[in-house]
Amino acid sequence: MNEETLEILQMHALQLLGIRLESYESNNIKGIGNCIRTPFTRTTSKQYKDELKHFLKYMNSNKIYHYKNQFGVNFLMFKFKKYKQIYIIGPFIEKRPNERRCYEIMKELNIDYGQFSILKQYLLKIPLCHKLKAQKMCRLAIQFLKKRNNIYDIVKIDFHFHIKKENIASNQVQMDYTLEDIEYRYKLENQLLTAVEYGNVDEAIATFHMMSVSLVGLSRVKDDLSNERYKAYLINTLCRKAIEKVGVSLLQIDEISTSFASRIDQAKDIVTLDELMASTIIAYSELAMKAKSNDFSPKLSKAIQYIERNLNSVLTLNKLAEHVELAPSYLSRIFNQELHKSISQYITELRIEKGRDLLVRTNMTIAEVACYVGFREQSYFSQCFKKQYGKSPLKFRTEHKVFY
Structure with a gap:
């Protein structure tokens, strides 16, 4: 299949x-x-x-x-x-x-x-x-x-x-079902935060569509247009918070946030608001990606962007080299020159970093986080995580969980 x-x-x-x-x-x-x-x-x-x-x-x-x-x-x-x-x-x-x-x-x-x-x-x-x-x-x-x-x-x-x-x-099971539904929605919000922060447009948009389904009939206000406008403001706020950690200039953040807030105010129908929400996510994700790759040469920036967009996929030196149209040996050399680490080391560290953010922002299991960021085995994820942060994923989550 x-x-x-x-x-x-x-x-x-x-x-x-x-x-x-x-x-x-x-x-x-x-x-x-x-x-x-x-x-x-x-x-x-x-x-x-x-x-x-x-x-x-x-x-x-x-x-x-x-x-x-x-x-x-x-x-x-x-x-x-x-x-x-x-x-x-x-x-x-x-x-x-x-x-x-x-x-x-x-x-x-x-x-x-x-x-x-x-x-x-x-x-x-x-x-x-x-x-x-x-x-x-x-x-x-x-x-x-x-x-x-x-x-x-x-x-x-x-x-x-x-x-x-x-x-x-039983009444308890009914309440548990409702709680699970709320937990699922918050999990998606936090996955969106992480995807935007890492500049992963495809993942962010996919998560947004899943959020749209989970929020389809939930209303904060009775008027459908106002309710959709509320969701658009929420997306703008979530995305703004996501890219603050990346190092994007606060002036840039304020400019893009103000621009989208104004467009949300002026929207006259639900279709326009839906399109605006998707545009908001794409704009913030691309801004995050640009901020993270500004310090590198064009070819290396392109390779880094490809890695960050495909972290959960199998990434090889040959595949990366083909994408940026360089010889594998040359790409490997400029990675070492500009980042002072090998490609495999960079990919592993980035996966662990993203896994760290998911651990503190969501209630995903450690196995789910490991799979989500591209590890085939939870044990190897835990081993690499402990090497990078000095403690197990479970202990790190216990000490640092702040969002969920």
């Missing part, structure tokens, strides 16, 4: 429709279950596990399955038998229910009315998308992932996780 193709499809789903496309091993009951669960799903119940396991086992790889839960939230699923993968598009909702309908649903499902705020938060975070557009995205994914032009039938399926009162999650 082509991972690059999947990433492109995932980005298209996020950017064009505002919905997610996720991939799971077909035996990953927990991951798939977490994807389709609600705050009220008791995932520990035997019925839940058995029903999901039975469905996954007998999925037809030539069908698209449409699951619509009791709250009107939709998921499209298909199976790639050859690679033992299950793909899920969603969640999405075609129309948000009003408060009256929410109370009706709660009554039908024997959910206590006191949990209305949890249901409301759950439904507000679900992206709006017409089912036909989601189906087109699903067929596009099948075409490119399976390399087939077959038109699969869409089969409606149902589960019965909420039918009986004993299958409803």
